Amino acid sequence: MCISRRITLFLPVILLAVCGVASGNIPGDPAYAESLKPTSPKQPGAIDEARMAQADAEPQNWYATNRTFAADHYSPLSQINDSNAERLGFAWQYNTGTTRGLEASPVVIDGVMYATGNWGVVYALDAATGRELWTFNPHVDGRWARRACCDIVNRGVAVWKGRVYVAALDGRLFALDAGTGRQIWVRDTIIDHDRFLTSTGAPQIAGGNVVIGNGGAEMGVRGYLTAFDAETGAFAWRFFIVPADPSKPQENPELAIAAPTWGPKSRWDVGGGGAAWDAMAYDPELNLLYVGTGNGSPHPAFVRSPGGGDTLFVSSILALNPKTGRMKWYYQTTPKDSWDFTATQQMTLLDLTISGKLRKVLVQAPKNGFFYVLDRATGELISAEKYTDVNWADHIDMKTGRPVFTAQGDYSREPKLVYPGEAGGHNWRPMSYSHRTGYVYIPTLDFPMVFSLSRDLAYHRGTDNSMDVTDRAAISRAQKGEADIPVIRHDTLQAYDPVHQRAAWSVVTSTDPEQSGGVLSTGGDIVAQGDATGFLNIYDARTGAPLSHIRVGTGIMAAPVSYAVAGRQYIAVMAGLGGASAWEFPENSAGYRYGNAGRIVVFALDGGAVPTPALVDRSVVAISPPSGIRTSPEMIARGARLFDYARCSGCHVPGKAGIAPNLLTMQESTHRAFDQIVLGGALSAAGMASFSDILTQSDADDIHAYLANEAKNAATGYVAVRH
Structure with missing residues (x-):
């Protein structure tokens, strides 16, 4: 399990008073505020090993993803505290x-x-x-x-x-x-x-x-x-x-x-x-x-x-x-x-x-x-x-x-x-x-x-x-x-x-x-x-x-x-x-x-209320597809399997709101462009890449048939949407 050699380590310990987090520091204290200011102008992003090792001496900074080499995701700052x-x-x-x-x-x-x-x-x-x-x-x-x-x-x-x-x-x-x-x-x-x-x-x-x-x-x-x-x-x-x-x-x-x-x-x-x-x-x-x-x-x-x-x-x-x-x-x-x-x-x-x-x-x-x-x-x-x-x-x-x-x-x-x-x-x-x-x-x-x-x-x-x-x-x-x-x-x-x-x-x-x-x-x-x-x-x-x-x-x-x-x-x-x-x-x-x-x-x-976005209308859960989309029980069943196989279901949850579009609410123009999107990569810039390397035209047709059938059923209330 272990193939190491013994090595010693010393990590500097910075007194909390130096860090500006001693119990006497209170919001508005001029000395506290002064301790949080850089001592001199610095080149942007001027971090090196010595400065990182002394991170607690500059608690105003968050030096790395988890703040320090210790990766403790902790800030010594105390102006915002359990009393306020x-x-x-x-x-x-x-x-x-x-x-x-x-x-x-x-x-x-x-x-x-x-x-x-x-x-x-x-x-x-x-x-x-x-x-x-x-x-x-x-x-x-x-x-x-x-x-x-x-x-x-x-x-x-x-x-x-x-x-x-x-x-x-x-x-x-x-x-x-x-x-x-x-x-x-x-x-x-x-x-x-x-x-x-x-x-x-x-x-x-x-x-x-x-x-x-x-x-x-x-x-x-x-x-x-x-x-x-x-x-x-x-x-x-x-x-x-x-x-x-x-x-x-x-x-x-x-x-x-x-x-x-x-x-x-x-x-x-x-x-x-x-x-x-x-x-x-x-x-x-x-x-x-x-x-x-x-x-x-x-x-x-x-x-x-x-x-x-x-x-x-x-x-x-x-x-x-x-x-x-x-x-x-x-x-x-x-x-x-x-x-x-x-x-x-x-x-x-x-x-x-x-x-x-x-x-x-x-x-x-x-x-x-x-x-x-x-x-x-x-x-x-x-x-x-x-x-x-x-x-x-x-x-x-x-x-x-x-x-x-x-x-x-x-x-x-x-x-x-x-x-x-x-x-x-x-x-x-x-x-x-x-x-x-x-x-x-x-x-x-x-x-x-x-x-x-x-x-x-x-x-x-x-x-x-x-x-x-x-x-x-x-x-x-x-x-x-x-x-x-x-x-x-x-x-x-x-x-x-x-x-x-x-x-x-x-x-x-x-x-x-x-x-x-x-x-x-x-x-x-x-x-x-x-x-x-x-x-x-x-x-x-x-x-x-x-x-x-x-x-x-x-x-x-x-x-x-x-x-x-x-x-x-x-x-x-x-x-x-x-x-x-x-x-x-x-x-x-x-x-x-x-x-x-x-x-x-x-x-x-003492900040204000956070601006919240406008509410989203979720009343539309499905739109009946346009006529002309070829379907059959065999195509629908195979399309459902392919929808999972190609990991479509990993992004698009039929009938549900999520980070990717609800495919049961596709407009007629989207249905018409289905092949260009799935196989041609028409929406690649938005994160919807082409699947032409693993799906054939027949595969895309079957997936389209499955989604069209799901949308039709959901829009008419015929059956529950598959989850």
Whole structure:
């Protein structure tokens, strides 16, 4: 499990008084305001390792996606606090002009905000007013929209030494001038364009390099990450996460460890997975880059690698030398992962006193439902306990570091109800660690899934190759064997004690799973989190008591950030539903009521009411199609199957409102242009790419027949719309 050497680490500790968050600091205090001002004018984006290491000395800035090298998503600022949170109101907003998911946490440096939207578009704004300074559009071809498993999202930028680094959805990595947005260099990170690889995560600066991974395991890819010299863009190294077909050479020496854990009949045609699509962290003193890796491809280990072992390095935490790409240690959170239990969730680097000893640790709440505390120098497992309902494993064996599997997790012969479900106990939404309370605030998902093996075990380019399914018909059968485990379906915000491995408090934030956003905690003892109903919610960090609920009018998935300009503290959040879980808008969501116009919304004390969008008329649920569309029972039945096969149903939910158009309300002109749209790519610029590479004219005709029949039936009330 561990191949490391002992390394020592010292992280500077900045006194809270220096940070401007001591208990004597109050809003309006001139000394406090002065402490938040830059000491001298700086080049835009002038961040380096020394300044980042002293981040708490400049609490007005939010230096990176999760603020610091520690990736704690915590602000020391205290002007907005538990005694005045009800005074929080609207300061300014910026309209992104988008209607898809927004997942990024903005970076704010010396009064300038850098945020990303769909495709990898970058917005540079005046952080006090929202005035646009510049924008950068990577001009991604619309065909990449269907290459992404989970929307055309982007989770942020890296800013370093006067440059802004962003990865576009199509895998190109850009270096931009932080002052002007001018492109300095661009590199293509995708080495096999026949596979559906994409980039949605924020780049990570480490050891003089900028590192980026790729996503796409559900589409059938082989995961890797790539490092480039941050200054010149020169290729530095590439680390492949899973081995290649043994008939081919293995690209990095670590694969000699991984290869024996895969069976000789592994599904190399599907790719293997392990994509590093999100979380990374960097410890400059240890000179270690931490990378969370994704699920296997296909999902079931018994299909992915028949007769194999743990299938390294899927669903693992890797510690790499950022200068060379060589691995120091690894820890696999879910050996033989068959449930999409990625370890790509945020990793936070902390110094904690555990059993009377100060330990330098890495903590993570990955999808599998266990909260891990690891020694970040060696990879030694210190503790691992359940932070949500878990039944695929009984516990983690502290001697081996491995989960003790249960029979309930094995769906190779029959469907099984598994906790947590495929969305995990905690997904990509950032958690936050408060240095005042000592709690990690986890946006927790509490709901299961019935796993069943797909009957189609063939690889299909450009479609979902997970090879596991939710068998809705088997839910009741599976539940009968789980009478002692209630079927809970809700989101909670949980204050978790990482030292004693227990929850201090939790509150239910939504009864619709995956409808609550990422989390911010601050030196003012507040916790901020948005939700799909369009509210920003403020809680007491010590008790979980609600302090304020601010109507925004747009659903929120992203985690808020906090910063200050000229002594005034702000809280900012990107608002816009989307991602893997929001193709369909629940009727209580802001997306359903107000639409889904993307915005950056910023709050401050004594602000006003947030401007809300106009209500959307949802009265029209279907429009009868024009005459002349050829249909037959055989075409309709085949079209329904193709609608799922081609992943049309992943974006368009027939008869439902969502981020993509409701195809049962197509106008006559759209029906007439159906072939030009589906096969010709007429709406590629809007994200509706051509499907001509996997669909024939006959296929398109059958899908059209299916949709026309559904629209006719729904419009006349003949039958219920298929879900």
